[in-house]
Amino acid sequence: MTNPITIFIVEDEAIAAESLKLDLEKIGYKVVGLADNKKDALSGIYRHKPNLILMDIKIKSEDDGITLAEEITRKTSHPIPIIYLTAYTDQDTIKRAIQTSPYGFIAKPYKVEVLETSINIALNKYHQILDRELKLIEQQQKLDAISKYDSLTQLPNQLSLVENFNAILEVFYQQINANADNYEETIPSLIPIFYLDFSRFNLIRDELGIDVSNSLFKAVVRRLKANLGEDVIIAKLEHYEFCVITEPIRHRQSAIDLAETLLEKITPPLIYKKEKIYIDFNIGISFYPIQGDSINELLNNAKAVVKENNGLGLNQYEVYSPAFHTNNKNEVSLESKLHDALEKEEFEVFYQPKVDIKSNKIVGVEALLRWNNDTHNNVSPAIFIPIAEQIGLIDKIGEWVLNKTCEHFKILEKKYPKKLEVSVNFSPRQFNDKLLEQKIFKILADNYFNPHYLEIELTESLLVKNPSLAVKKLNKLKSAGLKIAIDDFGKGYSSLGYLQHFNFDTLKIDRDFIKNIDANYKNASIVRCLIQMAHQLNLKVVAEGVETPGELNFLANNDCDFFQGYLFSRPIAFDQLIDLINLRNS
Structure with a gap:
């Protein structure tokens, strides 16, 4: 026999409350408490934890039932469905009540059959919401299991690095705060990050085959684990690479000692069919x-000293230094040219179409900056944008991009009646600008551009640095009508859990997950789960970097909404965009 559904009644009039209690019990519900004021209602609800609350809007307290409902929802870990009882017809009161997302309204005087129906509808709605949340949790767990561990070595992979690093940071600052008085003497002040490059394993794979190289590589992993403590994080990166993060240390020498130990313990040859297979690798080190x-x-800096230092040799370690980079002269020249690029009108905005998978029509575009310099012809954005960020030019450049995009799309409106959305990327420095919202709104107003057709693209790593500040900024932009997209999803190595906390419209899946997705079962599983989760969170999904019909077919079969990529079009100049729209959307 199942337990009856429990109901708590908050009703201003004692006679009405008793009458309601009798009607509910006749139907088969169990009334676990009655209250006519805020204090008694809160204590009774916390004590009995009912399945449902019937809340009179008028109660014997300074606060009315609507305010009480807001407090109950805010303070209970699992919100209890609330149905309002009311004889009010005041529109302002009804609007306030609706804003609390109730599960229904019952007008007084009520009919018993209406009472029963309203309760059944409310409980069904509540259970649907619970089921949806449970499915989201299950999919999150499934996706974490797939995406956060390397299938060959069973080690954490790049997607786990932010969480693991943050866990070490928490210990790091706990130690500092707990021993602040003795900081100089006893407290660790550095966290070392090691990049281990076993890329010469490619030669082993080419000569002996993938199965043998995988077996030997797993033997290397066993050696790593044997020579590193349990509290050390070992993450498998791409190809034959690792990231190692140790607990905080006091002196750099401790990290150097560990690097020398690893080079000594890992490099002895492995034996395969009585042949010695030598293990060669290099280590780069950086410090938080x-x-x-x-x-x-930190990982990029540690990687740079290995990848860019041609004289390093094999089985060596190198500590990162800001003075290390071999391209400093080139960067200085680029920096000088960047200062004049706007004035010389060397920048141009290209556009890559965003295409509806079902109709194959262009529904929007992403604005992409290009720099055509006489000396450094067609400089890659991957090179000049980080420089512009470092030297503080990105704000002016970003404003120019948004202005130029608005100008282009005002022209497009006259040529093409159906309005398209345009997405513009924002860098960390731009997003952290205290005047960000005002600058965006001014540019839109100056160009008479409807904010509903502008989408701001932000990377996940930008958002997780200061989530509370990010939420406030996003809410301001959203309130003005702008849309928000999270770009390059998966590239920031962060958890999916924070998706629920930000008011996004669009999830853009990074091209690394899309490449060969029709043949890569692991990426296929990740993307399939991402699409399902995004849709349950009411997000649209854009797949980036689609280059083959097989990739597109997979996405279409798994209900992806939109795609971008060379299969449809490369980024193109504005004049070419107009021609493409006329051709494809006619």
Whole structure:
């Protein structure tokens, strides 16, 4: 026998409350409490934890039932469905009540059959919401299991790095705060990040085959684990690479000692069919906080000293230094040219179409900056945008891009009646600008551009640095009608859980997950789950970097909404965009 549904009644009039209680019990519900004021209602609800609350809008307290409902929803870990009882017809009161997202209204005087129907509808709606949340949690767990561990080594992969690094940071600052008085003497002040490059394993794979190279590589993993403590994080990166993060240390020498130990213990040859297979690798080292404040930056710095230092040789280690980079002269020249690029009108906005998968029509575009310089012809944005960010020019350049995009789309409106959305990327420096909202709104107003057709693209790593500030900024932009997209999803190595906390419209899946998705079962599983989760969170999904019909067919079969990529069009100049729209959308 199932337990009856429990109901708590908050009713201003005692006689009405008793009458309601009798009607509910006749139907088969169990009334676990009655209250006519805020204090008694709160204590009774917390004590009995009912399945449903019937809330009179008028109660014997300074606060009315609507305010009480808001407080109950805010303070209970699992919100209890609330149905309002009311004889009011005041529109302002009804609007306030609706804003609390109730599960229904019952007008007084009520009919018993209406009472029963309203309760059944409310409970069904509540259970649907619970089921949807449960499915989201299950999919999150499934996706984490697929995406956060390397299938060959069973080690955490790049997607786990932010969470693991943040866990070490928490310990790091706990130690500092707990021993602030003795900081100089006893407290660790550095977190070392090691990049281990076993890329010469490619030769082993080419000569002996993938099965043998995989077996030997797993033997290397066993050696790594044997020579690193349990509290050390070992993450498998792409190809034959690792990231190792140890607990905080006091002196750099401790990291150097560990690197020397690893080079000694890992390099002895492995035996395969009585043949010696030599293990060659290099180590790059960077330190938090002096060489970066994010795991991405620290790992890239550690990787740079290995990848860019041609004289390093094999089985060596190198510590990152800001003076290391071999392209400093080139960067200085580029920086000088960047300062004049706007004035010389060397920048141009290209557009890559966003295409509806079902109709194959262009529904929007992404604005992409290009720089045509006489000396450094067609400089890649991957090179000049980080420089512009570092030297503080990105704000002016970003404003120019948004202005130029608005100008182009006012022209497009006259030529093409159906309005398209345009997406514009914003860098960390732009997003952190205190005047960001005012600058955007001014540019839109100056160009008479409808904010509903502008989408701001932000990377996930930008948002997770200061989530509370990011939420406030996003809400301001959303309130003005702008749309928000999270760009390159998966590239920031962060958890999916934060998706629920930001008011996004669009999820853009990074091209690394899309490449060969029709043949890569792991990426296929990840993308399939991402699409399902995004849709349950009412997000549209854009797949980036679609280059083959097989990739597109997979996305179409799994209900992806939109795609971008060379299969449809490369980024093109504005004049070419007009021609393409006329051709494809006619």
